[in-house]
Amino acid sequence: MNLDLLTVALLAGAATWAFRALPILARTDRMAAGGWLERFLSATGPAAIATLFVAAILPALTPDLLRLLPVVTGTLAVLALWVARRSVVLATLGGAVAHGCTVWLLG
Amino acid sequence: MLLRFAAQHDRAGRDRASQAFRKGRVALTAARPRASRGAMTRTRPPLLDGLMASLPIAMGYFPIAFSFGVAATQAGFTGLEAFALSLLIYAGASQFLAVALLSSGAPVLVSAFTLIAMNLRHVLYGPALMRAAGTGAGKRHAWAWAWGLTDEVFGQALGALARGQRFSEGYMFGLGIGAYASWLAGTAVGAVAGGGALEGWPALSAGLGFMLPALFLALLLSILSRRQVPVVAVAGLVTVAATLAISATSGILLGMLAGALAGLVRR
Numbered sequence: 001m002n003l004d005l006l007t008v009a010l011l012a013g014a015a016t017w018a019f020r021a022l023p024i025l026a027r028t029d030r031m032a033a034g035g036w037l038e039r040f041l042s043a044t045g046p047a048a049i050a051t052l053f054v055a056a057i058l059p060a061l062t063p064d065l066l067r068l069l070p071v072v073t074g075t076l077a078v079l080a081l082w083v084a085r086r087s088v089v090l091a092t093l094g095g096a097v098a099h100g101c102t103v104w105l106l107g
Numbered sequence: 108m109l110l111r112f113a114a115q116h117d118r119a120g121r122d123r124a125s126q127a128f129r130k131g132r133v134a135l136t137a138a139r140p141r142a143s144r145g146a147m148t149r150t151r152p153p154l155l156d157g158l159m160a161s162l163p164i165a166m167g168y169f170p171i172a173f174s175f176g177v178a179a180t181q182a183g184f185t186g187l188e189a190f191a192l193s194l195l196i197y198a199g200a201s202q203f204l205a206v207a208l209l210s211s212g213a214p215v216l217v218s219a220f221t222l223i224a225m226n227l228r229h230v231l232y233g234p235a236l237m238r239a240a241g242t243g244a245g246k247r248h249a250w251a252w253a254w255g256l257t258d259e260v261f262g263q264a265l266g267a268l269a270r271g272q273r274f275s276e277g278y279m280f281g282l283g284i285g286a287y288a289s290w291l292a293g294t295a296v297g298a299v300a301g302g303g304a305l306e307g308w309p310a311l312s313a314g315l316g317f318m319l320p321a322l323f324l325a326l327l328l329s330i331l332s333r334r335q336v337p338v339v340a341v342a343g344l345v346t347v348a349a350t351l352a353i354s355a356t357s358g359i360l361l362g363m364l365a366g367a368l369a370g371l372v373r374r
Contacts, residue, residue, distance in 0.1 A: 092167060
């Protein structure tokens with residue numbers, strides 16, 4: 001077992017558990033809200049996910065239309081399924097299927 | 108057929124959960140406990156009810172976890188190490204990033220900090236859920252079931268509460284166990300299939316490779332609100348600029364930080 005991997009996994013896992021459990025155990029929802037910390041935390045989720053989407057899609061963006069087309073169809077499929085079904089699971093799977101099918105059709 | 112059933116099953120709850128999430132401040136500050144609610148289940152034990160409710164999540168998790176198992180072994184990690192990441196971190200996006208960071212030789216503390224920053228959004232889930240559950244909601248076993256409070260589980264649980272069902276820790280355990288088991292099973296199967304498993308299947312490999320950007324885009328759409336558009340725009344632009352100017356890792360860190368700081372600006 002890679003010691004670096006185990007260390008990172010334990011640190012990240014412990015922090016993730018703390019983020020999920022401690023606010024419930026402390027019932028922080030009863031505390032006064034509306035301060036700068038709440039605004040910062042509220043923005044962290046969308047900022048993190050937007051960052052991750054850009055970071056994940058950036059390497060796939062290329063001037064080569066044949067390589068770009070699967071990315072376009074996959075992205076459009078996610079958008080269309082989200083609008084139609086409002087389901088994260090279906091939109092994700094649909095986007096992956098559209099991307100894979102486009103690659104298959106292009107040979 | 109099964110997907111259609113899953114979509115019908117979770118759609119209403121997801122809509123309400125998304126709305127509640129978008130109004131995070133409202134959910135944290137203005138929701139009121141209801142005087143009377145039906146139990147989360149009347150005909151089944153709450154644990155079983157939660158397991159049933161986890162079905163659509165589990166169906167979505169399995170292929171994503173499978174692609175994680177494949178990606179981890181492709182990056183040079185063993186099957187056991189891939190499984191350990193799923194067992195110990197249990198946060199999809201973080202795990203993919205962990206593989207990218209560790210395989211590129213990023214320092215341990217930088218990697219850990221990046222993953223921790225990425226999961227900071229989970230701080231908001233517990234308070235939002237407990238506010239919706241009401242003042243009498245039990246939290247005795249929250250130290251255990253909260254481990255499974257992922258984005259999807261949070262959405263499903265909040266949706267159940269929005270439909271007027273009463274909070275139950277047993278239900279939360281069922282919901283979490285179903286999703287976690289699917290995630291671990293998907294990782295194990297993907298890791299056993301291994302990095303070379305998809306070499307003869309380029310279209311399938313490409314589809315699985317697109318699973319991560321698709322998941323992030325879908326998650327972004329699910330939480331997007333007009334109030335957060337500047338946050339998303341700033342995060343995206345800074346990520347592109349920092350990635351091109353410095354490195355991909357810097358782009359992720361600086362993008363998140365810039366976006367979160369943009370949220371401090373009062374509008």
